Amino acid sequence: MNTRRVVITGMGVVSTFGRGVEIFWNSIIEGKSGFKQISLFDSSIYRSGLGAEVPSDIRFNEELRKEYGNPLEDATFFSVLAADEALMNAGLGNEFIIENQKRIGCVIGTLCSSSKNYEDLGKMYYLNELNNTQSFDPAPTLLSYQMNFLCDRYKIKGPASLISTACSSSTDAIGYGFDMIRNDQCDISLVGGGDVISEIIHAGFNSVMSITKDCPRPFDKNRSGFAIGEGAAIIVIESLESAIKREAKIYAEILGYGLSNSAYHLSATSKDGTGEALAIKRAISEAGLVPAQIDYVNCHGTATFHNDNSERMALKIFFGDLAPNISLNSIKSMIGHCMGAAGALEAVATVKSICTGIIPPTINFRTPDDGNDFDLVVNEKREKEINYALSNSFGFAGNNSAVVIGSFNQ
Amino acid sequence: MKETVISGIGVICNQGTGWNDIRKNAIKGKEKFEEMPDEIAKQISKKYKIGRIGDYNKDKYFNSRQLRLVDKFLTMSVAATGLALEDANIKEIENDEKDEIATIIGTSRPEFAGFQRFSKHVFLKQPQKLNPIYFPLLARSAACGQIAITFGFRGYSTTISVNNLSGMHSIARGVDLIRNGRAQIVVAGGIESLSHLSLAHNISLYDKRIDYPESKFFDKSEGRIVPSEGACILILEEREHAKKRGAKAYAQIDSYQIGRYEDHNDLCDAIEDILSLEQNNWNDIDIVGCSATGGGMRHDIDEKDALIAMKNKTNFCPVLSAPKALFGEAEAASSALQVAVVANALANNEIFPTPGISANSDLPNNIPNKVDYNKGLTTATDNFKNYAIFSLSKYNGNNMN
Numbered sequence: 001m002n003t004r005r006v007v008i009t010g011m012g013v014v015s016t017f018g019r020g021v022e023i024f025w026n027s028i029i030e031g032k033s034g035f036k037q038i039s040l041f042d043s044s045i046y047r048s049g050l051g052a053e054v055p056s057d058i059r060f061n062e063e064l065r066k067e068y069g070n071p072l073e074d075a076t077f078f079s080v081l082a083a084d085e086a087l088m089n090a091g092l093g094n095e096f097i098i099e100n101q102k103r104i105g106c107v108i109g110t111l112c113s114s115s116k117n118y119e120d121l122g123k124m125y126y127l128n129e130l131n132n133t134q135s136f137d138p139a140p141t142l143l144s145y146q147m148n149f150l151c152d153r154y155k156i157k158g159p160a161s162l163i164s165t166a167c168s169s170s171t172d173a174i175g176y177g178f179d180m181i182r183n184d185q186c187d188i189s190l191v192g193g194g195d196v197i198s199e200i201i202h203a204g205f206n207s208v209m210s211i212t213k214d215c216p217r218p219f220d221k222n223r224s225g226f227a228i229g230e231g232a233a234i235i236v237i238e239s240l241e242s243a244i245k246r247e248a249k250i251y252a253e254i255l256g257y258g259l260s261n262s263a264y265h266l267s268a269t270s271k272d273g274t275g276e277a278l279a280i281k282r283a284i285s286e287a288g289l290v291p292a293q294i295d296y297v298n299c300h301g302t303a304t305f306h307n308d309n310s311e312r313m314a315l316k317i318f319f320g321d322l323a324p325n326i327s328l329n330s331i332k333s334m335i336g337h338c339m340g341a342a343g344a345l346e347a348v349a350t351v352k353s354i355c356t357g358i359i360p361p362t363i364n365f366r367t368p369d370d371g372n373d374f375d376l377v378v379n380e381k382r383e384k385e386i387n388y389a390l391s392n393s394f395g396f397a398g399n400n401s402a403v404v405i406g407s408f409n410q
Numbered sequence: 411m412k413e414t415v416i417s418g419i420g421v422i423c424n425q426g427t428g429w430n431d432i433r434k435n436a437i438k439g440k441e442k443f444e445e446m447p448d449e450i451a452k453q454i455s456k457k458y459k460i461g462r463i464g465d466y467n468k469d470k471y472f473n474s475r476q477l478r479l480v481d482k483f484l485t486m487s488v489a490a491t492g493l494a495l496e497d498a499n500i501k502e503i504e505n506d507e508k509d510e511i512a513t514i515i516g517t518s519r520p521e522f523a524g525f526q527r528f529s530k531h532v533f534l535k536q537p538q539k540l541n542p543i544y545f546p547l548l549a550r551s552a553a554c555g556q557i558a559i560t561f562g563f564r565g566y567s568t569t570i571s572v573n574n575l576s577g578m579h580s581i582a583r584g585v586d587l588i589r590n591g592r593a594q595i596v597v598a599g600g601i602e603s604l605s606h607l608s609l610a611h612n613i614s615l616y617d618k619r620i621d622y623p624e625s626k627f628f629d630k631s632e633g634r635i636v637p638s639e640g641a642c643i644l645i646l647e648e649r650e651h652a653k654k655r656g657a658k659a660y661a662q663i664d665s666y667q668i669g670r671y672e673d674h675n676d677l678c679d680a681i682e683d684i685l686s687l688e689q690n691n692w693n694d695i696d697i698v699g700c701s702a703t704g705g706g707m708r709h710d711i712d713e714k715d716a717l718i719a720m721k722n723k724t725n726f727c728p729v730l731s732a733p734k735a736l737f738g739e740a741e742a743a744s745s746a747l748q749v750a751v752v753a754n755a756l757a758n759n760e761i762f763p764t765p766g767i768s769a770n771s772d773l774p775n776n777i778p779n780k781v782d783y784n785k786g787l788t789t790a791t792d793n794f795k796n797y798a799i800f801s802l803s804k805y806n807g808n809n810m811n
Contacts, residue, residue: 046537102669111549118522121611122529130453130610138615142519142548143571148794157670160796161579164571165518165551174566179586200525203532204545261513261558261567266546275564278509282566282592396546397555399567409442 007408009248010090010236011083011348014194015335016052016229019081021089024345025352028334028360033170035215035227035336041199051227052336054078059132069153072140075113075341076149078232079194083150086190090236091248098155105158105186107177108147108193109169110380110397111340114233115198117141146194150234158186163333164340166395167300169193170233174403175257178239187242192344194232201339202228208267210304216337218301218330219308221367226302229336230398235351248410252351255289255388255404258282261400269306269394273313279400280318281389287404289388291319294326294404296359296384298350298391301330302337303397311392312372319374327384329377333363343393347403350391357385412541414588414657415805416753417652418498418645420490420599423463423737423747424638428493430488433754435735437765440726443636443738445490450609458619458620461638461738467492470562472698479543480556483520483641487553488560490641491597495561498645512565512593514584515554516576518741523605524548553601564782565593567622574701574739575668575790576600577642577746578798582666584646594651599643600742612637615793616705616739625766627732628714628773635705638738642746644753652807657697660753660803664688666800677716677789679721683788684801692720695728695770697761697782699752702732703739704766709791716789718772727774728787731755733739735764745790749800752786756804760782 013020016034017027027034034052058064058081059074068084071077087097097104118141127298139145147162163172170193177191205211205228212225243250245387260282262275270276284294299310311400319326332338333350338345353359358381365378386405395401419429424442426432426550436444443459445451451458468477468485471492477485495501503511524547531539546552551569566587570579577600584598612620612635618633626633652659665688667680685691698717701708721727733751734744755761759781767773788800 042535045535087434105669118525118611119529119532122525122607123533125526125607125610126530126533136614138611142573142615143609143795144573144794144796147572148796151670152795157672157676158574159668161583161668161669162571164549164569165554165567166549176568176583179590183586183589200529200532200548203537203540204528204542204548206537206543207540207542259566259568261555261564263508263558263562263564265559266549266552278564369444394550396549397551397569398558399551399555399569 004184006178006181006237006241007240008235008251008351009238009243010086012085012089012234013348014054014078014081015231015345016054018055019058020085020172021348028331028349029358031361031363033334033363038197040197040328046203046206048206048213050212050227052227052270053197054230061352071149073108073114073117073145074195075196076146079146079234080150080153082232082234086234086236096158099153101157102156103158103187104156105177105180105189106147106151106156107173107189107191109163109173109340110146110193110195111164111169112195112198112201113146114141114143115200119200128140150190161164165399166279166397167339167342168393168395168401169340171393171401171403172259174347175401178254178257180239181239188236188238190234191237192234195230195339195341195342197228197230215364216303216333217364218303218333218362219369220365221369223303223305223308225304226332226337229338231338231345232341233348235344235347250408252354253406253408255406256283256284256286257403260400262400264398267396268278269310273310273317275398276310276314277317279402280314283402283404293388294390295386296327296353296389298389299328299330300392300394301332323373324375327375327377328361329359329362331360343401346391350389350405354386354389354405357383359384412589412591413570413649414585414646414663415649415652416644417647417657417659419750420494420497420643422463422466422486422490423640424425424463425736429497438761438764441736441765449606454621454703456554459636460742461636463640467772481524483553483601484556486641487557487601490535490643491557494643508562509564510593511563512587512596513554513558513563513567514580514596514598516570516580516742517550517553518571518573518576518602519608520601520603521548521550522608523603526605526607541694557597567659572796573792573794574741575745575798576742577792577794579668579751581644581746582668585666586664588646588648594648597643598646600746601641602639602743603637603639603740608636619705626768627702627704627735627764627766628771629706629768630770632706633704635703635742636738638740640740640743640754642743642750644746644750658713658756661802662805664801664803668798670795671797674712674715674719677712678719680797680799681720684799688801692724693726694785695787697731697752697755697786699717699748699788700730700732701745701748706795709793713789713791729761730773731762732764735766736762748788748790752788752802755783756786756802
């Protein structure tokens, strides 16, 4: 396999706490919660209306939207805000991008991007308004709109693609971008993605009883589910040669990733964790590491009964007796489950943990679950030197993604 | 670097079920399109066409209860995968090997039927009437997941959605996985499923081109796009793996490029980059499988202009094939079908005609009496400035080093 090294040189975030990586990071290490009753639609009719929305002074800021090219869809708006921050953070200006446009790629992962637009389309259809005379702009009704918009805005001409593996989408996108650089198809790639709280998806997760009425308590014995969040994280990844040539600041290195399918059920994670463990094993093996070298796992940790069980079993299969040495957390307890964007937001948190030696807490934790022997970081942040970390994402249709990120050593 | 061959093709489309039957129909160059369903015809016209799939072997994989609970895009994906595995002569697979088989599927909007059904109760503010069983069918990754579940494949798995290029993108990802040693067998391809909502959506997406009386391929004017559905699944296999098990293969995938373009010059650059990397010339290309829709959309014109520019530069034009003339615009399935059509041409020296190329076209419409096709390209563009180009060559198992 090609051994071109891939490093992280820029990051940008929009989250329930606002715009910017620092606001996001400072909020999660302080253990802040972003949950309240969803205001985007009438959430009172659902079993639970809890969610973690992006602040309305961002979402409904028309001036800001115009400044960023007037994206016609919210996930894309969040994504372009995050991408601008990431590019600035990486020191990549327009001139450089245009000069190198065929060597810069973009891989976006999302689940609900454009969903509001096709919900509107669905309403038109039910009202019998969708016909030859009532046309609409189809572009923002397509899932690829987010990726197309970013590529158009930055004049990217390298390899570009869009992954939609439900809640593992943006971790998967990081892996795809990593491969593109390793395979010398490009030198730099924007990876990650944005996602939104969609009423249809909120309704769906309520129908399968996955949304908590209380608050998300990942890995707690009395956990009762998650609440949907939204936002975006875009990461600039780059070949080491390119980063050195540009004298870019290097935050961390992507060492490997793995995917698998549990081949078990369309919506449930596996009962024994073996399918999820395959992705973890592939990621760590590709990174050339042994289990004892992993210091920390940023878990998928949705706080549903089954997901947390499967993930813990998968980790146990892989780490075995090393479990007490492995620190785990789930930032979904604070930012919500950001669907397709969850993996990218969690990857940013993982990089920050590596850079600062701080693990954000899993908040709302009260009662330890039976049989847990991992080092859960709960309620308070923890200081720990992290050389190698794993970030997991699992999604509907059995998709599992894991990425290994390490501190950068020349 | 590990090389990739196509060792199986499984297709369900308007021209039939199973690649051999489809070949027999397609070689005749006859369209097999149907009238619009009544509900949509009311909005446009009954005389315009769609490409619908017929019967396929879904009962082999799903019992009657399961069939009531899943959507067509899942059953056709599984059935097409079964056909592809049979075609590749992959029968008994050990569990260890199943853990390494990758599933990479491209889709565009197959979930619209499920969305149509599920969203109704949300629009009507009746959450208590939502049936949770149908919720997972809103995920476009469900087809990929169902393939993995049915066949027990636990290798690398992903779903890609880049409009009508999705099928080619999934094949590209599969080629990468083989190149990088992550898989020896990859189930890759594209699927698309028509629904009333997707047809109504297509009216705007295709800029009312479904409202034209006839398709015009490589033409200067606008024509008809025929919305279609289907599944095209390819078995991609690492060359030495295929050789070891004595598999027949249709073609070898030599290289590909995906990316963004501004105008046809970028597409020419991409073609020339691929050829230069392979130390080939445009004159070495025997066949190009094109993404032309027959509608004369902006991206059709870009593709046509790129082919004309390549012809003008070299005074040479390979045989052109536009599979959508026979199969319709089945989005993700169509781009995978383009690869299948070119692979088939290289394996069987068989070119499917393209009805609908007018005398007004700047490109030739002749299929020469050539008996040996060795090298092919596929070119594909979408309406949002994405492109994908594949380069394939004849697979000669006997001459493999």
